Amino acid sequence: MGTRRYVSRVFCQQASVLKIVSRNITAAANPQTNLDFLEGQPHKRHPGISHLKTLRLPEEMQTAARSIIDRAQVTQLPDRTLKLTNFLWSRKRAVEDFTLRQKALSLEKKLWKKAVEKGDNMDNHVVLEGVQREVFSELRRTIYHWTPLKYNEELGVVYMASRMAGGYAAVRRALNEIKKRDPTFAPHSLLDFGSGLGTVAWASHFYWADTLKEIVCVDSSGPMNILAERLLKGDEEHAPSHIKHVYFRQFLPVSPKVQFDLVTSAFTLSEISSIKEREEAVFTLWRKTSSYLLLVENGTKEGHQILMEARDTLLQKKEERVYDSRPASVFAPCSHEKTCPKLALMPALPCNFRQKYMPLNGHNSQIEKFSYLILTRAPPPEAKSNMSVEWSRLIASPQPRTRHVHCRLCCPDGQLKHVVVTPRKHGRDLYRCARSSEWGDQLPLIPDEEDNDMIQPDVEDNDMIQNDSE
Incomplete structure (x- = not known):
């Protein structure tokens, strides 16, 4: 019996050694x-890991928002919030003038050819007028009609009820990427272009409340700036602001030499009508950036492609006059600086992400689908410098x-x-x-x-x- 126990113990020890050796060999090979x-x-x-658990709006922000919504007494608010949400989610880029002219010429040639093949003995001028009417009718039917959104106070309240919590969740998740991967980053100044209700100010305050000394919120809508300030004051006119050093503007700072540690723009590029204007806006925001530039859009094909336009602009094109020679590099979410491979899929798919959040009404968590892009002037953080793999x-x-x-x-x-x-x-x-x-x-x-x-x-x-x- 003793011999059997001894042999069994030897075999067990040998098996353990073999497992350790096998594991070490595997580690060396991989x-x-x-x-x-x-x-x-x-x-x-x-x-x-950069994902977050279910997010909630800051308590002060929730309380102020509910007070503002109750006081506004917007009629049919649930229906209007749903309508606005669907409108913004399905929003596409405006058709460029060049594309519109090309399509019109192609349709005109096609319809003219059909008219000639019919052989109708009609005056060419009359045929041309008929063809042009058909072209206009077809373009009206098939071309996306982009219209700018102009926010008054009432529409701003509808936006608050429908999109504020989801927008805050998307921005918090994107900013967490910087906070997690570059823990030494401690911004003193922030510029938010298209600030809306100030969700970026609240989200950035969550991460860098101790260091942020200046937050400049720029939005062309005066009523939206007023609502954002009311949120910061808890909807009490003479109350102190919950976040200090927040300044509201309707225009970007003029001087190209004024830079901010962190520059953001959330759900704003999609509100710019032409690719040329978006390109100019992206260059302007990049000039204002001393460390990180964050862009966030809806997690749709359109939102993703708008971000890819901005990415190509900053990586491949050059400004006429350069004030800061440090080049742009992609920080997140891309692990490379090549063309997005999702655009090569058939059909092309958006590169988007999800963040669970609690809506303003507090009933049932929802999921915000968003796309984001972070570019940086700084060299890659040293947090991963000891890694042997990418x-x-x-x-x-x-x-x-x-x-x-x-x-x-x-x-x-x-x-x-x-x-x-x-x-x-x-x-x-x-x-x-x-x-x-x-x-x-x-x-x-x-x-x-x-x-x-x-x-x-x-x-x-x-x-x-x-x-x-x-």
């Missing part, structure tokens, strides 16, 4: 298992299965990949991090040749991404 990437953090809070971004919800996790990633090489993460192939630490991550987080993962390329995804992948993105 640099992704480098334990340094955890930086001493548990798997559930690894450095790549980080990829999860562009869809991970799908945990038994002993493996399906991850859809945007990788540093500019490719979309479907990676099946397993403890055997990628190491126990990366596997557990993948199971703890959510859509929008990062993973220290370099896919190999065996991983599926998603540039032309299969039907299952495409359906999954489509459902997640829309």
Whole structure:
């Protein structure tokens, strides 16, 4: 009996040694298992995590907003909030004049050809007038009619009831990316272009209340500026502002040499009618930026493409006069500076993210879908300088299965990949991090040749991404 116990103990010890050796061999073969990437953090809070739990508006902001809405007594408020939400979500860019002329000429040629083929013995002038009427009718029917939104006090209150909580959640989530990845960043000044109800001021105050000494909110709508100030004062005219050093303007500061540590613009570029005007606005905001520029739009195809226009403008085009020679580089969400691979999908899909939040009425959490872009003048933060691998971004919800996790990633090489993460192939630490991550987080993962390329995804992948993105 003693001999049997001894032999059994020896076999167990040998098995344990083999497991340790096997694990070490796997780690040596896969640099992704480098334990340094955890930086001493548990798997559930690894450095790549940037998602947030369900967000709520600050208590002071909620109280003031409810007071303003009650006093306004807007008729049919629930119906109007739903109508405004749907309008803003379905909003598209205005059709450029060049595109409109090209389409008109193409239609005119097509209709003229049909008229000639009919062989009607009619005066050419009469035929031309008929063709032009048909062209105008077809353009009115098929072209998106973009109209500017002009906010008066009543429409501002409707916007407050419908979009303030979701907008705050999107901005908080985007700012958290900077706070998490660059903890040394301590802005003293902030410029918010298209500030609306001041949600950026509240969200930035949450992260940098101790250092922010100047917040300049710029919005062309006087009534919106008044509502934003009422929110800061708790809807009491003579009360002190909850956030100090907030200044409201209707125009951007004139001097191009005046810069701010952090410049933001949320859901504003989509309110600019032409690509040329948006380009000028982006250049102006970049001139005002000394460290970070944050742009946020709806998580639709239009919102994403507006951000990609801005990205291309700052990365590929040059200003006539440069006041700050430090170049722009992408900080988030992209893990590269190549053309967005989602635009190459058929059909093209938006790169968007989700943030759960509680609406102003406090009933049932909702999800805000948004797209964002952060550019920086500063060199990449040193938080990841000790990493031996690069980080990829999860562009869809991970799908945990038994002993493996399906991850859809945007990788540093500019490719979309479907990676099946397993403890055997990628190491126990990366596997557990993948199971703890959510859509929008990062993973220290370099896919190999065996991983599926998603540039032309299969039907299952495409359906999954489509459902997640829309």
